[in-house]
Amino acid sequence: MKQAKTWGSGLLFFLVMTVITGVIYTAVCTGIAQLVFPYQANGSIIEVDGVKYGSELVGQQFTDEDHMWGRVMSPSTGTFTNDEGEDVLWYGASNLSPAGEDFAAGVQERIDEIHAAHPEKGDEPIPSDLVTNSGSGFDPHISPAAAEYQVERLANNTGKSEDEIRAIIEKCTEQPQFGILGDARVNVLKVNLMLDGILPVE
Amino acid sequence: MMDELLEYGVYVALLVALAIPLSAYINKVMAGEKTPLSRVLVPVENVVYKCIRVDKNEDMGWKKYLANTLVFSIFSLVGLTAILMLQGFLPFNPEGLPGQSWHLAFNTASSFVTNTNWQSYSGESSLSYFSQAIGLTVQNFVTPAVGIAVLFALFRGLVSEGHLGLGNFFVDVTRAVLFILIPLSLVVTMIDVWQGSPQNLNDYESVQLLEPVGVDEEGNIVDADDPAAVETVDEATVPMGPQASQVAIKQLGTNGGGYNGVNSASALENPTPLTNLVECLSLLLIPVACVFCFGRYVMDRRQGRAVFAAMFVVFLVSLVIVGVCEQMGTPQLAADGQVYMGTDGQSGGNMEGKETRFGVTDSALWATFTTSASNGAVNSMHDSYTPLGGMIPIILMALGEVIFGGVGCGLYSMLGFVILTVFIAGLMVGRTPEWLGKKIGPKEMRMAVILCITTPLLILVGSAVMCLDPATVDSLNNPGAHGFSEVLYAATSAGGNNGSAFAGFNANTPLINVVLGLEMLANRFIPIVAVCILAGSLCTRPKVAVSAGTLSTCNTQFVFLLILMVLLVGALTMFPALALGPVAEHLMMVL
Numbered sequence: 054m055k056q057a058k059t060w061g062s063g064l065l066f067f068l069v070m071t072v073i074t075g076v077i078y079t080a081v082c083t084g085i086a087q088l089v090f091p092y093q094a095n096g097s098i099i100e101v102d103g104v105k106y107g108s109e110l111v112g113q114q115f116t117d118e119d120h121m122w123g124r125v126m127s128p129s130t131g132t133f134t135n136d137e138g139e140d141v142l143w144y145g146a147s148n149l150s151p152a153g154e155d156f157a158a159g160v161q162e163r164i165d166e167i168h169a170a171h172p173e174k175g176d177e178p179i180p181s182d183l184v185t186n187s188g189s190g191f192d193p194h195i196s197p198a199a200a201e202y203q204v205e206r207l208a209n210n211t212g213k214s215e216d217e218i219r220a221i222i223e224k225c226t227e228q229p230q231f232g233i234l235g236d237a238r239v240n241v242l243k244v245n246l247m248l249d250g251i252l253p254v255e
Numbered sequence: 256m257m258d259e260l261l262e263y264g265v266y267v268a269l270l271v272a273l274a275i276p277l278s279a280y281i282n283k284v285m286a287g288e289k290t291p292l293s294r295v296l297v298p299v300e301n302v303v304y305k306c307i308r309v310d311k312n313e314d315m316g317w318k319k320y321l322a323n324t325l326v327f328s329i330f331s332l333v334g335l336t337a338i339l340m341l342q343g344f345l346p347f348n349p350e351g352l353p354g355q356s357w358h359l360a361f362n363t364a365s366s367f368v369t370n371t372n373w374q375s376y377s378g379e380s381s382l383s384y385f386s387q388a389i390g391l392t393v394q395n396f397v398t399p400a401v402g403i404a405v406l407f408a409l410f411r412g413l414v415s416e417g418h419l420g421l422g423n424f425f426v427d428v429t430r431a432v433l434f435i436l437i438p439l440s441l442v443v444t445m446i447d448v449w450q451g452s453p454q455n456l457n458d459y460e461s462v463q464l465l466e467p468v469g470v471d472e473e474g475n476i477v478d479a480d481d482p483a484a485v486e487t488v489d490e491a492t493v494p495m496g497p498q499a500s501q502v503a504i505k506q507l508g509t510n511g512g513g514y515n516g517v518n519s520a521s522a523l524e525n526p527t528p529l530t531n532l533v534e535c536l537s538l539l540l541i542p543v544a545c546v547f548c549f550g551r552y553v554m555d556r557r558q559g560r561a562v563f564a565a566m567f568v569v570f571l572v573s574l575v576i577v578g579v580c581e582q583m584g585t586p587q588l589a590a591d592g593q594v595y596m597g598t599d600g601q602s603g604g605n606m607e608g609k610e611t612r613f614g615v616t617d618s619a620l621w622a623t624f625t626t627s628a629s630n631g632a633v634n635s636m637h638d639s640y641t642p643l644g645g646m647i648p649i650i651l652m653a654l655g656e657v658i659f660g661g662v663g664c665g666l667y668s669m670l671g672f673v674i675l676t677v678f679i680a681g682l683m684v685g686r687t688p689e690w691l692g693k694k695i696g697p698k699e700m701r702m703a704v705i706l707c708i709t710t711p712l713l714i715l716v717g718s719a720v721m722c723l724d725p726a727t728v729d730s731l732n733n734p735g736a737h738g739f740s741e742v743l744y745a746a747t748s749a750g751g752n753n754g755s756a757f758a759g760f761n762a763n764t765p766l767i768n769v770v771l772g773l774e775m776l777a778n779r780f781i782p783i784v785a786v787c788i789l790a791g792s793l794c795t796r797p798k799v800a801v802s803a804g805t806l807s808t809c810n811t812q813f814v815f816l817l818i819l820m821v822l823l824v825g826a827l828t829m830f831p832a833l834a835l836g837p838v839a840e841h842l843m844m845v846l
Contacts, residue, residue, distance in 0.1 A: 058308075059319075063326035065307040066425060067334055070432065073303075074396035074504075075389040078437060082444045082500035086454035089445075094454045096493050096523075098462065105462045108493040110451055110522035115466055116478070124611065128468065128476050132380045133350075133492040135461040142464065142476075142491040143380070146517055148638040148759030150737040151607045152844040157587035164593050178595035181588060185607040188520030188618070188635040194611040198600030227527075227612075233262050235528020236602045236614040245465055 099242070101251055107242050112144075112193040115245060118170060119210040121203055121222075123195050123241035124187040125163055144190035160184050173205045194238035197226060211248055221247045221254055259598075259616045263578070266620050267571075270536055270543060277540060278547035278559075284434040285407045285427065285548075296433050303429050314420030317791025320408050323424040324401060324783060328368055331394060335364040338390040339382075348383035349458040355381070362768035367391050369779035370398035370510060370661050372631050372754035373745075373771060375763040377516025379494035384456060391512060392501050396440075399508035399541065400431035402663025405786055406545060409667050410552040412790030413691055419794050421787075436507060439537070443503035446533050451526030452499035460493040498523060506537035509661040511631030511754045519621070519634040520610055531617050531634060538630040542659040545666045553691055557809035562669060565817040569658045570627050573647045578619040580644035581605045585844060608639030619644075626651040629661035631754025638732065638741065638757035642844060645757070646837035649744055652751035654825040655710040661752060664779075667786045669821075671706025673808065674699060676820045680806050680813070689805055693796040702789040709781050710750050711828035717774045718746035718832065724766055732759025736843065740836035749774040 086094040097109040107113055114126040127147065130140035149156040163184045168174075180199040200222045208215045225243040229235050246252040283290050304311045315323070338345065339360040343353045355363060359375055366373040372395075378387065404427035411421050448454050469477045469484025477484050498514045502524050505512055519525035525534055546566065550559020582604040584596050597603050602614025609618045618635035625632055626648035637645055651658055657669040674690060678700055681688030688695040721727050721742050731738040741760040748755055749771040756762070762771065807813060 059322055059326050062307050062309055062425065063323065064330050066309075066327055066428075067330040069303055069306050070397050070428075071334075071389060071393045074432060074437070075393040078396075078440070079388040079392060079497050079500050082441065082448075083454050083456065083497055085445065086448040086499065090448045093451045094448050094499075095457065096453045096455075096460055096495055097451050097526075098460060098493065105460060106465065107462045107491065108460070108523075110526055111462075111491070111493050113464055113466070113491060114468070117466055120466065128491075130470055130474065130476075130488055133459065135490055135492075136458075139490070140470070140486065140488050141461055142468070142488055146520070146608055146636045146639070146758065148636050148732050148757070149607065150642075150733045150840065151585045151588050151605050151639055152642055152840055153587065153733055153735075153737060155733070156607065157590070160588060160590055160594070164590060176593075178592060180595050180601045181584070181603055182601055182606045182611050184590075184594055185588070185605075185609075186639075187606075188608050188610045188613075188633075189515075189517040189522065191521075192610050192612075193522055196601030196611055198595070201600065229258075230528045233258060233265060234532055235612050235617055237600075238611045242465070249465065 099246065099252070106246060106251065109240060109243070110193055112191045113242055115241065118206065120248065121200065121207060121241050121244045122183070124182060124192045125185060126190060127186065146188060146190045147186040171202070171206050174202065193240055193242060195241055197237050197239060200239040200244070207248065213248070224254060262616050263574070263620065266532065266535060270539055273536065274540055274543035275547055277544040278551060281403070281435060281544055281548050282551050284430050285403070287430070290434065292434055292438060300429055300433055304425065307425060309423070309425045311423060311426050313423055315423055316419050317408070317421055317787045320421045320424050321784060321787035324405065324787070325780070328401070328780070331368045331397065332364050335367060335390050335394060336360045338386055339363055342383045342386045345383065345385045347385040347388070347456065350383070352381060352383050358765045358768040359763055362772040365772035365775045366754065367394040367510070367512060368398065369752055369775040370402060370508070370629065370664065371749065371752040371775045371779070372505065372510045372512030373749055373756070373775065374512055374516070374754070375768055378513055379515045384496050387501055387514060388497050392504060395501065395504040395508050395510040395512070396432050396436055397428060398510065399662035400428040400436060402661055403431040403435070403545070404428050404663070405783055406663035406667050409670065409786050409790045410549065412793040413693070414553055415794040416798055417794070419791070421790050421794070435541070436504065439507050440500070440503040443507060443533055443537055444499045447499040447502055447526070447530050450530045451522070452502060452530070453495050453523055454497055454499040455495055456497065457495045459495050461490045462493055464489050464491055494523065502534065503537070505632060506534045506630065507541060509538060509542060509628045509630045511538070511625065513632060519632050520636065522610070525634055528612055528617060531613055531621070534632070535621050535624050538632060539624045539628045539659055541662045542628050542665045545663060546659070549666060555809070558691070561809040561814050562673065562817070564814045565821070566658045566669070568818060569821070570623065573627070573651055574619065574623040577623050577644050577647045578616070580641045581615045581619050583641070585641055605641055605644070608636030610635065622648055623651070625755055626753060627658045629656040629665060629751060629753045631748065633755050636758055637744070637755060638759045642837045642841035645740065646833060648755065649740070649747050649833065649837065650825065650829070652747045652753045653711060653714055653829045654821055655707065656751045656753060657821060664752070664782065668706050668782060671703040672817060672821050674703035675707055676813070676817045677806060677808060678703070679820065680816055684806070686804055686806070689799060690808060692798045692801060693793060694799060696792070696796070698792045699789060702785040702792070705785040706782050707824055710778055711824065713774045713778050714747045714750035715828065715832070717750055717770055718743050720770050721746060721767060726764065726766070730761040730764060730767065732761070736836055736840040740840065743832055743836050745771065746774065750778050752778050
């Protein structure tokens with residue numbers, strides 16, 4: 054009799070907790086979030102004239118000479134499909150040891166690519182975030198140093214002046230929060246949307 | 256340089272400054288005293304007891320307390336396994352994801368029921384909203400609550416003078432959930448959403464790529480105009496769902512299981528440096544508060560401060576080592592001066608596996624916080640840390656998750672080490688060991704030793720079993736010494752109930768899922784049984800008067816001895832394995 058009570062209460066407790074912390078808690082959070090912060094709660098999607106160009110929080114790979122490049126990415130298909138069943142891209146981290154040979158070879162390959170696209174920079178050392186994969190594999194940002202490294206190339210390939218490029222970068226740069234938290238960073242997708250004239254610079 | 260030091264200081268100072276007042280609040284809640292939230296929550300609490308037909312005034316002895324803990328966990332394990340395997344038939348599954356295999360479901364359920372949150376899968380691509388919110392989030396709430404409950408049962412045994420009751424399991428868990436975890440989670444959720452974390456039940460978004468890509472016959476990504484391309488891909492995914500609400504409690508409850516595969520490195524889970532601060536503090540806040548709760552509960556706050564000091568010293572030393580190693584980077588990355596590693600206009604250092612908005616500082620802080628606490632969430636990929644920078648997280652986990660550790664469980668395991676230290680120090684001066692006015696007998700000692708060696712034993716057995724199977728080689732992402740580190744990290748993470756990973760390691764095989772699942776269950780429930788027996792035994796010990804010969808457990812000397820004891824057990828058990836993995840890799844890097 055006593056044992057049956059322990060089992061009964063245990064089961065009921067599991068069910069009651071599921072309702073409180075699973076159903077009610079999630080519903081309350083979703084309700085408040087949708088009311089107070091609808092843009093963020095729905096993924097911070099950049100939408101212009103009905104076209105969704107991405108989320109501010111999910112980076113994309115750029116290799117064209119008239120676009121700013123971001124962190125090294127390894128996009129893949131096969132994880133997700135869209136409503137029509139077509140493959141869409143998703144990203145992952147490298148998880149390589151930074152003391153390994155595979156890693157060293159990958160870094161050298163990226164360095165050579167960057168040197169080829171930026172002849173004007175000569176032997177100037179390349180900012181470290183520009184030659185590395187990020188933690189998420191879809192880091193939306195690069196450092197101001199990595200952005201500055203690309204200014205001349207972008208000016209040469211977009212027909213804009215270096216000052217115009219710097220103004221766009223400035224516009225897409227977030228400083229450390231409260232002056233001390235985190236690092237300054239440039240949102241690469243936003244820069245490229247402005248370079249392409251899709252997002253207004255002003 | 257000054258900016259980085261200032262940021263390290265802000266994190267550590269805020270952590271301690273918030274934990275002290277929280278400890279007073281937790282003690283009040285667990286004693287059933289009136290708090291500002293009582294007017295709203297006490298009626299809810301009473302409804303819970305009515306629904307589960309429990310008398311809230313019943314005081315349980317250790318056997319009953321333990322039985323209820325175990326029965327509740329069994330239902331959690333079975334219920335969660337069922338949800339994960341059947342999610343294909345359950346609602347809130349917009350991506351139409353199928354159920355998990357039996358071994359993955361067993362591993363995942365064991366992982367979340369033991370407060371580990373090891374994940375052999377990527378959440379965004381394999382779990383429905385139902386599994387995430389109704390399955391995993393529930394365990395994220397109740398497992399830390401069980402940790403707090405068992406810890407307070409031990410406290411009650413410690414101060415008891417002949418009274419055999421350890422409290423009421425259902426009341427303890429309900430109060431911990433309603434008064435502590437839910438209110439804090441609501442605050443953290445809202446900060447995360449404000450800063451950018453999604454919180455919705457929408458379908459995943461497909462967005463237009465500015466630069467479409469091609470896919471060749473082998474599935475490799477190539478340029479869109481490459482002649483080898485057989486398919487053009489012009490869209491990417493943005494995963495949606497109730498992310499922020501789950502992220503908040505995964506941090507606060509030292510759970511750590513990410514909504515997304517890359518955990519809090521994803522800007523969707525951790526959008527800004529501010530959310531990084533809030534999430535990072537959340538993951539260590541309650542474990543630190545528990546230490547101060549201990550001092551308050553035994554009516555001698557110096558006792559809590561001494562245990563805190565021992566933990567804090569190991570914590571700070573670890574933080575410095577990780578920070579320095581990562582900022583220095585590796586020769587492979589520096590590539591003979593072709594790469595700029597300095598801090599002008601960038602974070603610099605080893606940025607592989609780290610996010611730009613966090614840089615080395617926020618990443619090193621998080622890595623140390625998350626492996627001190629048995630949290631296991633990550634904001635950078637530990638697999639891509641420098642050899643020694645990645646060794647510190649392994650050590651912090653292998654010490655038994657007692658440097659703050661998990662909610663509740665970190666402290667009760669550390670108190671095992673305190674008893675062991677009291678015993679050995681007592682032997683050295685030839686006195687019967689006493690702790691907090693109670694004589695330590697053979698039964699207490701046996702339980703303390705179980706608390707101290709369960710973790711290292713499970714880690715060694717787990718990694719040995721995985722190394723014996725030749726197929727494990729296929730799971731490795733890196734060759735050589737680093738590959739062994741990946742196996743060791745997995746076994747340590749499961750054996751310490753941490754849940755973080757060298758994530759390149761593919762753990763989703765039947766053998767590894769089962770080995771790690773059993774390790775997690777054993778490391779959660781063997782200590783819980785030991786703590787309940789210990790608490791029951793301490794109840795029966797009469798208080799003895801403190802004399803001049805009593806060893807003080809709150810002076811500097813004791814703090815030093817306690818640190819020594821923790822490091823000694825850790826070093827004796829783990830050193831050979833560490834020498835084969837991270838130490839060997841480091842030597843190969845510099846030589």
